[in-house]
Amino acid sequence: MKEEGNGLFAGMEFYIPPGVLGRSDARAMIQAQGGTIASHVTGLENQIVLMDRHKIDHRNERKLAVEYISDCIKQNNLLPPHAYMGDGEWSPMPVVTKSHPKKKYTDLERGAMLAFVVDKDRDYNKPLSRKFWDLAAAQQITDHSSESMHEHYRKQLVNKIPAEKNQLIDLYRRSQSDDGAAPSAVLPIPTVAVPPPRSPTAVQKAAANVPRPVKTLSPRLTTPPPHRPRTTPPPRHETSLPRLESGLVDSVSQVSSPLEVPSRKRLRTELPSQVASTQQVDIWFEELQAATGVPRVAAAHALYASSGNPRVALMYLRNQLPRDCWQEDEDAWILRNFNDLPNDLGEDEIKTHIRRVLREDQDPLPRRQTVQLIWQRLQFLKY
DNA sequence: GGACGGGGTCGTGAACCATC
Protein backbone atom coordinates (compact mmCIF):
# COMPACT_ATOMS: atom_id res chain seq x y z
CA MET A 1 0.00 0.00 0.00
CA LYS A 2 1.20 3.45 -0.74
CA GLU A 3 0.27 6.95 0.06
CA GLU A 4 -0.09 9.45 -2.74
CA GLY A 5 -1.76 12.78 -3.08
CA ASN A 6 -3.52 14.22 -0.06
CA GLY A 7 -4.92 12.20 2.78
CA LEU A 8 -4.22 8.89 4.39
CA PHE A 9 -6.18 6.90 1.84
CA ALA A 10 -5.33 8.92 -1.25
CA GLY A 11 -5.10 6.69 -4.27
CA MET A 12 -6.83 3.81 -2.51
CA GLU A 13 -10.21 2.36 -3.38
CA PHE A 14 -12.57 0.69 -0.95
CA TYR A 15 -15.80 -1.16 -1.28
CA ILE A 16 -18.11 -1.44 1.71
CA PRO A 17 -21.05 -3.78 1.21
CA PRO A 18 -24.46 -2.58 2.39
CA GLY A 19 -25.29 -3.61 5.90
CA VAL A 20 -21.78 -3.29 7.30
CA LEU A 21 -21.89 -1.74 10.74
CA GLY A 22 -20.45 1.76 10.61
CA ARG A 23 -20.57 1.83 6.87
CA SER A 24 -21.52 5.47 6.52
CA ASP A 25 -18.89 6.59 9.04
CA ALA A 26 -16.23 4.61 7.25
CA ARG A 27 -17.26 6.06 3.91
CA ALA A 28 -17.01 9.56 5.27
CA MET A 29 -13.62 8.92 6.82
CA ILE A 30 -12.26 7.36 3.65
CA GLN A 31 -13.44 10.19 1.49
CA ALA A 32 -12.18 12.78 3.94
CA GLN A 33 -8.78 11.14 3.71
CA GLY A 34 -8.69 11.18 -0.07
CA GLY A 35 -9.81 7.61 -0.68
CA THR A 36 -12.50 6.57 -3.10
CA ILE A 37 -15.56 4.43 -2.53
CA ALA A 38 -16.41 1.87 -5.15
CA SER A 39 -20.01 0.99 -5.71
CA HIS A 40 -19.22 -2.62 -6.51
CA VAL A 41 -16.64 -5.29 -5.91
CA THR A 42 -14.19 -5.36 -8.78
CA GLY A 43 -12.12 -8.37 -7.79
CA LEU A 44 -9.07 -6.39 -8.83
CA GLU A 45 -5.90 -5.86 -6.88
CA ASN A 46 -6.37 -2.18 -6.25
CA GLN A 47 -9.54 -2.53 -4.21
CA ILE A 48 -10.01 -3.31 -0.53
CA VAL A 49 -13.32 -4.68 0.67
CA LEU A 50 -14.31 -3.63 4.17
CA MET A 51 -16.59 -5.95 6.08
CA ASP A 52 -17.90 -6.77 9.50
CA ARG A 53 -15.18 -8.75 11.23
CA HIS A 54 -17.28 -11.80 11.87
CA LYS A 55 -18.30 -12.07 8.26
CA ILE A 56 -14.79 -12.36 6.86
CA ASP A 57 -14.42 -16.02 6.11
CA HIS A 58 -10.79 -16.22 5.08
CA ARG A 59 -7.55 -14.30 5.33
CA ASN A 60 -7.03 -11.92 2.48
CA GLU A 61 -5.18 -8.63 2.35
CA ARG A 62 -7.94 -7.23 0.21
CA LYS A 63 -10.72 -8.08 2.63
CA LEU A 64 -10.41 -6.24 5.93
CA ALA A 65 -12.50 -5.45 8.96
CA VAL A 66 -14.14 -2.07 8.70
CA GLU A 67 -12.41 -0.93 11.90
CA TYR A 68 -9.27 -0.71 9.83
CA ILE A 69 -10.33 2.73 8.66
CA SER A 70 -10.96 4.30 12.05
CA ASP A 71 -7.86 2.68 13.51
CA CYS A 72 -5.69 4.04 10.71
CA ILE A 73 -7.09 7.49 11.30
CA LYS A 74 -6.53 7.23 15.04
CA GLN A 75 -2.92 6.27 14.43
CA ASN A 76 -2.66 8.69 11.52
CA ASN A 77 -0.90 5.98 9.63
CA LEU A 78 -1.69 3.13 7.29
CA LEU A 79 -1.61 0.16 9.63
CA PRO A 80 -0.50 -3.32 8.56
CA PRO A 81 -3.58 -5.16 7.34
CA HIS A 82 -2.85 -8.46 9.03
CA ALA A 83 -4.68 -7.71 12.23
CA TYR A 84 -7.79 -6.89 10.21
CA MET A 85 -7.86 -9.91 7.96
CA GLY A 86 -10.21 -12.84 8.39
CA ASP A 87 -8.94 -15.19 11.07
CA GLY A 88 -10.80 -17.26 13.60
CA GLU A 89 -8.13 -16.56 16.22
CA TRP A 90 -9.10 -12.97 16.77
CA SER A 91 -12.63 -12.97 15.50
CA PRO A 92 -15.19 -12.34 18.22
CA MET A 93 -17.59 -14.49 16.27
CA PRO A 94 -17.15 -18.00 14.94
CA VAL A 95 -16.07 -18.01 11.34
CA VAL A 96 -19.02 -18.80 9.17
CA THR A 97 -18.34 -21.73 6.95
CA LYS A 98 -20.59 -23.13 4.34
CA SER A 99 -20.35 -26.48 2.73
CA HIS A 100 -21.16 -25.07 -0.71
CA PRO A 101 -20.70 -21.34 -0.74
CA LYS A 102 -22.12 -19.72 -3.82
CA LYS A 103 -19.41 -17.52 -5.18
CA LYS A 104 -20.31 -14.77 -7.54
CA TYR A 105 -18.58 -14.80 -10.87
CA THR A 106 -16.31 -11.82 -11.24
CA ASP A 107 -15.62 -10.19 -14.57
CA LEU A 108 -12.09 -11.45 -14.32
CA GLU A 109 -13.41 -14.98 -14.04
CA ARG A 110 -15.75 -14.43 -16.95
CA GLY A 111 -12.85 -13.04 -18.93
CA ALA A 112 -10.72 -15.99 -17.94
CA MET A 113 -13.38 -18.42 -19.10
CA LEU A 114 -13.80 -16.65 -22.41
CA ALA A 115 -10.07 -16.37 -22.90
CA PHE A 116 -9.81 -20.09 -22.25
CA VAL A 117 -12.42 -20.73 -24.91
CA VAL A 118 -10.57 -18.54 -27.39
CA ASP A 119 -7.21 -20.03 -26.51
CA LYS A 120 -8.61 -23.46 -27.24
CA ASP A 121 -9.71 -22.28 -30.69
CA ARG A 122 -13.35 -22.68 -29.84
CA ASP A 123 -16.21 -20.45 -30.93
CA TYR A 124 -17.29 -18.39 -27.94
CA ASN A 125 -20.71 -17.89 -29.49
CA LYS A 126 -21.59 -21.55 -29.22
CA PRO A 127 -22.31 -23.76 -26.23
CA LEU A 128 -19.50 -26.01 -25.12
CA SER A 129 -19.61 -29.48 -23.70
CA ARG A 130 -19.27 -30.39 -20.06
CA LYS A 131 -16.00 -32.09 -20.93
CA PHE A 132 -14.61 -28.79 -22.08
CA TRP A 133 -15.43 -27.25 -18.74
CA ASP A 134 -14.06 -30.28 -16.95
CA LEU A 135 -10.80 -29.38 -18.62
CA ALA A 136 -11.20 -25.75 -17.57
CA ALA A 137 -11.83 -26.80 -14.00
CA ALA A 138 -8.84 -29.11 -14.07
CA GLN A 139 -6.72 -26.18 -15.17
CA GLN A 140 -8.28 -24.03 -12.46
CA ILE A 141 -9.44 -21.37 -14.87
CA THR A 142 -11.71 -20.26 -12.04
CA ASP A 143 -12.46 -21.53 -8.55
CA HIS A 144 -15.88 -22.68 -9.67
CA SER A 145 -16.76 -26.25 -10.47
CA SER A 146 -16.86 -27.45 -14.04
CA GLU A 147 -20.61 -27.78 -13.88
CA SER A 148 -20.95 -24.30 -12.49
CA MET A 149 -18.81 -22.89 -15.29
CA HIS A 150 -20.80 -24.90 -17.78
CA GLU A 151 -24.05 -23.46 -16.45
CA HIS A 152 -22.73 -19.95 -16.19
CA TYR A 153 -21.37 -20.10 -19.70
CA ARG A 154 -24.46 -21.48 -21.37
CA LYS A 155 -26.92 -19.35 -19.44
CA GLN A 156 -25.01 -16.10 -19.15
CA LEU A 157 -21.81 -15.73 -21.10
CA VAL A 158 -22.84 -17.24 -24.39
CA ASN A 159 -25.68 -14.72 -24.62
CA LYS A 160 -23.37 -11.76 -24.38
CA ILE A 161 -22.60 -10.03 -27.62
CA PRO A 162 -19.09 -10.32 -29.07
CA ALA A 163 -18.12 -6.81 -28.01
CA GLU A 164 -18.89 -7.63 -24.40
CA LYS A 165 -17.06 -10.92 -24.59
CA ASN A 166 -14.05 -9.22 -26.09
CA GLN A 167 -14.14 -6.63 -23.38
CA LEU A 168 -14.15 -9.28 -20.68
CA ILE A 169 -11.31 -11.12 -22.37
CA ASP A 170 -9.43 -7.86 -22.69
CA LEU A 171 -9.97 -7.12 -19.02
CA TYR A 172 -8.67 -10.54 -18.12
CA ARG A 173 -5.64 -10.22 -20.39
CA ARG A 174 -4.80 -6.83 -18.95
CA SER A 175 -5.09 -8.18 -15.43
CA GLN A 176 -2.60 -10.87 -16.40
CA SER A 177 -0.12 -8.40 -17.77
CA ASP A 178 2.24 -6.58 -15.47
CA ASP A 179 1.57 -3.03 -16.48
CA GLY A 180 -2.19 -3.50 -16.53
CA ALA A 181 -2.53 -0.63 -18.96
CA ALA A 182 -2.54 -2.25 -22.34
CA PRO A 183 -4.85 -0.42 -24.66
CA SER A 184 -8.13 -2.10 -25.34
CA ALA A 185 -8.52 -3.45 -28.82
CA VAL A 186 -12.19 -4.21 -28.50
CA LEU A 187 -15.23 -2.21 -29.36
CA PRO A 188 -16.43 0.07 -26.62
CA ILE A 189 -19.81 -0.90 -25.29
CA PRO A 190 -22.39 1.84 -25.69
CA THR A 191 -23.78 2.92 -22.36
CA VAL A 192 -27.04 4.39 -23.41
CA ALA A 193 -30.33 3.06 -24.66
CA VAL A 194 -32.09 3.99 -27.84
CA PRO A 195 -35.41 5.73 -27.67
CA PRO A 196 -36.80 4.10 -30.79
CA PRO A 197 -39.52 5.22 -33.15
CA ARG A 198 -42.98 5.64 -31.78
CA SER A 199 -44.83 2.91 -33.63
CA PRO A 200 -44.12 -0.26 -35.58
CA THR A 201 -44.83 1.65 -38.72
CA ALA A 202 -42.33 4.21 -37.72
CA VAL A 203 -39.93 1.42 -36.96
CA GLN A 204 -40.22 0.09 -40.45
CA LYS A 205 -39.59 3.50 -41.90
CA ALA A 206 -36.72 3.97 -39.59
CA ALA A 207 -35.28 0.62 -40.43
CA ALA A 208 -34.76 1.75 -43.95
CA ASN A 209 -33.25 4.87 -42.63
CA VAL A 210 -31.64 3.88 -39.36
CA PRO A 211 -33.64 5.20 -36.43
CA ARG A 212 -32.03 8.12 -34.71
CA PRO A 213 -32.95 8.90 -31.18
CA VAL A 214 -33.53 12.55 -30.62
CA LYS A 215 -33.99 13.18 -26.95
CA THR A 216 -34.08 11.61 -23.54
CA LEU A 217 -37.11 9.64 -22.48
CA SER A 218 -38.17 12.13 -19.87
CA PRO A 219 -36.57 14.76 -17.70
CA ARG A 220 -37.25 12.62 -14.68
CA LEU A 221 -35.07 9.91 -16.04
CA THR A 222 -32.04 12.07 -16.11
CA THR A 223 -31.87 12.58 -12.39
CA PRO A 224 -31.87 10.03 -9.59
CA PRO A 225 -35.24 9.58 -7.92
CA PRO A 226 -35.41 11.63 -4.75
CA HIS A 227 -36.30 8.62 -2.65
CA ARG A 228 -33.22 6.65 -3.67
CA PRO A 229 -31.59 5.35 -0.50
CA ARG A 230 -28.40 7.08 0.54
CA THR A 231 -26.33 4.01 0.09
CA THR A 232 -27.57 3.13 -3.35
CA PRO A 233 -24.75 3.35 -5.85
CA PRO A 234 -25.13 5.67 -8.78
CA PRO A 235 -26.83 4.22 -11.83
CA ARG A 236 -24.47 1.84 -13.47
CA HIS A 237 -25.11 3.14 -16.95
CA GLU A 238 -23.46 6.35 -15.87
CA THR A 239 -20.26 4.64 -14.95
CA SER A 240 -19.93 1.38 -16.76
CA LEU A 241 -17.66 2.37 -19.58
CA PRO A 242 -15.24 4.52 -17.65
CA ARG A 243 -15.12 1.81 -15.03
CA LEU A 244 -14.30 -0.74 -17.65
CA GLU A 245 -11.61 1.36 -19.16
CA SER A 246 -10.02 1.99 -15.82
CA GLY A 247 -10.24 -1.64 -14.91
CA LEU A 248 -12.80 -1.00 -12.23
CA VAL A 249 -15.33 -3.49 -13.38
CA ASP A 250 -18.12 -4.63 -11.23
CA SER A 251 -17.75 -8.22 -10.29
CA VAL A 252 -20.92 -8.66 -8.35
CA SER A 253 -23.37 -8.50 -11.11
CA GLN A 254 -21.47 -8.21 -14.32
CA VAL A 255 -20.36 -5.51 -16.63
CA SER A 256 -23.17 -3.09 -16.94
CA SER A 257 -24.40 -1.72 -20.14
CA PRO A 258 -27.66 -1.64 -21.98
CA LEU A 259 -26.29 -4.48 -24.04
CA GLU A 260 -26.41 -6.97 -21.26
CA VAL A 261 -29.46 -8.92 -20.25
CA PRO A 262 -31.26 -6.35 -18.19
CA SER A 263 -31.67 -7.15 -14.59
CA ARG A 264 -35.16 -6.29 -13.53
CA LYS A 265 -33.76 -5.24 -10.22
CA ARG A 266 -31.48 -2.84 -11.96
CA LEU A 267 -34.17 -1.55 -14.24
CA ARG A 268 -36.07 -0.28 -11.26
CA THR A 269 -33.70 2.61 -10.94
CA GLU A 270 -31.28 2.51 -13.78
CA LEU A 271 -32.83 4.14 -16.71
CA PRO A 272 -31.30 5.59 -19.78
CA SER A 273 -30.20 9.12 -19.26
CA GLN A 274 -28.56 9.77 -22.56
CA VAL A 275 -29.26 9.37 -26.20
CA ALA A 276 -27.33 6.96 -28.32
CA SER A 277 -25.20 8.40 -31.03
CA THR A 278 -25.59 7.49 -34.65
CA GLN A 279 -22.43 5.42 -34.45
CA GLN A 280 -23.71 3.59 -31.43
CA VAL A 281 -27.00 2.80 -33.07
CA ASP A 282 -25.14 1.52 -36.09
CA ILE A 283 -23.03 -0.68 -33.88
CA TRP A 284 -26.13 -2.13 -32.27
CA PHE A 285 -27.72 -2.87 -35.59
CA GLU A 286 -24.57 -4.55 -36.78
CA GLU A 287 -24.31 -6.55 -33.58
CA LEU A 288 -27.92 -7.66 -33.75
CA GLN A 289 -27.67 -8.57 -37.39
CA ALA A 290 -24.39 -10.38 -36.92
CA ALA A 291 -25.69 -12.28 -33.93
CA THR A 292 -28.97 -13.37 -35.45
CA GLY A 293 -28.73 -12.91 -39.18
CA VAL A 294 -32.01 -11.03 -39.27
CA PRO A 295 -32.59 -8.14 -41.65
CA ARG A 296 -32.31 -4.59 -40.41
CA VAL A 297 -36.06 -4.17 -40.23
CA ALA A 298 -36.32 -7.05 -37.80
CA ALA A 299 -33.56 -5.62 -35.67
CA ALA A 300 -35.42 -2.32 -35.60
CA HIS A 301 -38.61 -4.04 -34.59
CA ALA A 302 -36.81 -5.92 -31.84
CA LEU A 303 -35.37 -2.68 -30.52
CA TYR A 304 -38.83 -1.20 -30.46
CA ALA A 305 -40.29 -4.17 -28.60
CA SER A 306 -37.48 -3.99 -26.09
CA SER A 307 -37.90 -0.29 -25.38
CA GLY A 308 -34.59 0.39 -27.02
CA ASN A 309 -32.52 -2.09 -25.08
CA PRO A 310 -30.27 -3.90 -27.57
CA ARG A 311 -29.62 -6.85 -25.33
CA VAL A 312 -33.27 -7.49 -24.72
CA ALA A 313 -33.70 -7.06 -28.45
CA LEU A 314 -31.16 -9.81 -28.98
CA MET A 315 -33.13 -12.13 -26.70
CA TYR A 316 -36.28 -11.17 -28.56
CA LEU A 317 -34.70 -12.10 -31.87
CA ARG A 318 -33.67 -15.41 -30.39
CA ASN A 319 -37.25 -16.13 -29.41
CA GLN A 320 -36.42 -15.72 -25.74
CA LEU A 321 -39.15 -13.27 -24.85
CA PRO A 322 -38.15 -11.65 -21.59
CA ARG A 323 -40.72 -9.94 -19.45
CA ASP A 324 -39.48 -6.49 -20.34
CA CYS A 325 -39.88 -7.18 -24.02
CA TRP A 326 -43.32 -5.98 -24.92
CA GLN A 327 -45.97 -7.42 -27.19
CA GLU A 328 -48.60 -5.59 -29.12
CA ASP A 329 -51.52 -6.51 -26.87
CA GLU A 330 -49.54 -5.43 -23.82
CA ASP A 331 -48.72 -2.08 -25.37
CA ALA A 332 -52.39 -1.71 -26.20
CA TRP A 333 -53.29 -2.47 -22.61
CA ILE A 334 -50.90 0.17 -21.33
CA LEU A 335 -52.10 2.83 -23.72
CA ARG A 336 -55.72 1.93 -23.03
CA ASN A 337 -55.31 2.37 -19.32
CA PHE A 338 -52.71 5.07 -18.92
CA ASN A 339 -52.26 7.09 -22.08
CA ASP A 340 -54.81 9.66 -20.95
CA LEU A 341 -53.13 10.41 -17.66
CA PRO A 342 -52.25 14.08 -17.25
CA ASN A 343 -48.77 14.89 -18.44
CA ASP A 344 -47.86 16.67 -15.24
CA LEU A 345 -48.27 13.59 -13.08
CA GLY A 346 -45.10 12.54 -11.33
CA GLU A 347 -43.62 9.08 -11.34
CA ASP A 348 -45.12 8.16 -8.00
CA GLU A 349 -48.61 9.28 -8.97
CA ILE A 350 -48.44 7.31 -12.20
CA LYS A 351 -47.23 4.23 -10.39
CA THR A 352 -50.01 4.56 -7.86
CA HIS A 353 -52.45 4.66 -10.75
CA ILE A 354 -50.83 1.58 -12.29
CA ARG A 355 -51.06 -0.29 -8.99
CA ARG A 356 -54.72 0.56 -8.70
CA VAL A 357 -55.53 -0.70 -12.19
CA LEU A 358 -53.58 -3.89 -11.53
CA ARG A 359 -55.35 -4.34 -8.21
CA GLU A 360 -58.79 -3.81 -9.66
CA ASP A 361 -58.03 -6.43 -12.27
CA GLN A 362 -61.04 -5.44 -14.39
CA ASP A 363 -58.90 -5.26 -17.48
CA PRO A 364 -56.14 -7.79 -16.74
CA LEU A 365 -52.75 -7.41 -18.34
CA PRO A 366 -51.98 -10.35 -20.68
CA ARG A 367 -48.74 -11.12 -18.82
CA ARG A 368 -47.88 -10.44 -15.22
CA GLN A 369 -45.65 -7.37 -15.07
CA THR A 370 -44.14 -5.23 -12.36
CA VAL A 371 -45.32 -1.69 -11.79
CA GLN A 372 -41.86 -0.42 -12.56
CA LEU A 373 -41.72 -2.15 -15.93
CA ILE A 374 -45.17 -0.92 -16.86
CA TRP A 375 -44.21 2.60 -15.89
CA GLN A 376 -41.05 2.41 -17.96
CA ARG A 377 -42.91 1.10 -20.95
CA LEU A 378 -45.47 3.85 -20.59
CA GLN A 379 -42.72 6.46 -20.61
CA PHE A 380 -41.35 4.84 -23.69
CA LEU A 381 -44.67 4.65 -25.49
CA LYS A 382 -45.62 8.19 -24.62
CA TYR A 383 -42.34 9.43 -25.93
C1' DG B 1 -23.60 -42.46 -22.18
C1' DG B 2 -23.04 -37.80 -23.05
C1' DA B 3 -25.01 -33.38 -24.33
C1' DC B 4 -28.39 -30.29 -23.61
C1' DG B 5 -32.12 -27.70 -21.71
C1' DG B 6 -35.63 -26.88 -18.23
C1' DG B 7 -36.63 -26.09 -13.82
C1' DG B 8 -36.07 -26.25 -8.61
C1' DT B 9 -33.62 -24.65 -4.40
C1' DC B 10 -31.39 -21.43 -1.84
C1' DG B 11 -28.27 -17.51 -0.70
C1' DT B 12 -27.71 -12.80 -1.56
C1' DG B 13 -28.58 -8.10 -2.18
C1' DA B 14 -31.36 -4.18 -3.80
C1' DA B 15 -35.60 -1.84 -3.38
C1' DC B 16 -39.39 -0.75 -0.84
C1' DC B 17 -41.97 0.38 3.18
C1' DA B 18 -43.14 1.19 7.98
C1' DT B 19 -41.69 2.98 12.13
C1' DC B 20 -39.24 5.91 15.14
Next chain:
DNA sequence: GATGGTTCACGACCCCGTCC
Protein backbone atom coordinates in the same frame (compact mmCIF):
# COMPACT_ATOMS: atom_id res chain seq x y z
C1' DG C 1 -33.55 11.39 8.02
C1' DA C 2 -32.20 6.96 9.95
C1' DT C 3 -33.10 2.33 10.80
C1' DG C 4 -34.86 -2.19 10.48
C1' DG C 5 -37.96 -5.56 8.45
C1' DT C 6 -40.03 -7.41 4.25
C1' DT C 7 -40.39 -8.37 -0.51
C1' DC C 8 -38.65 -9.41 -4.79
C1' DA C 9 -35.45 -10.70 -8.34
C1' DC C 10 -31.18 -12.59 -9.64
C1' DG C 11 -27.78 -16.00 -10.07
C1' DA C 12 -25.05 -20.16 -8.48
C1' DC C 13 -25.64 -24.68 -7.98
C1' DC C 14 -27.93 -28.91 -8.63
C1' DC C 15 -31.02 -32.41 -10.47
C1' DC C 16 -33.67 -34.59 -13.87
C1' DG C 17 -35.84 -35.59 -18.32
C1' DT C 18 -35.16 -35.80 -23.21
C1' DC C 19 -32.67 -36.45 -27.30
C1' DC C 20 -29.13 -38.26 -30.24
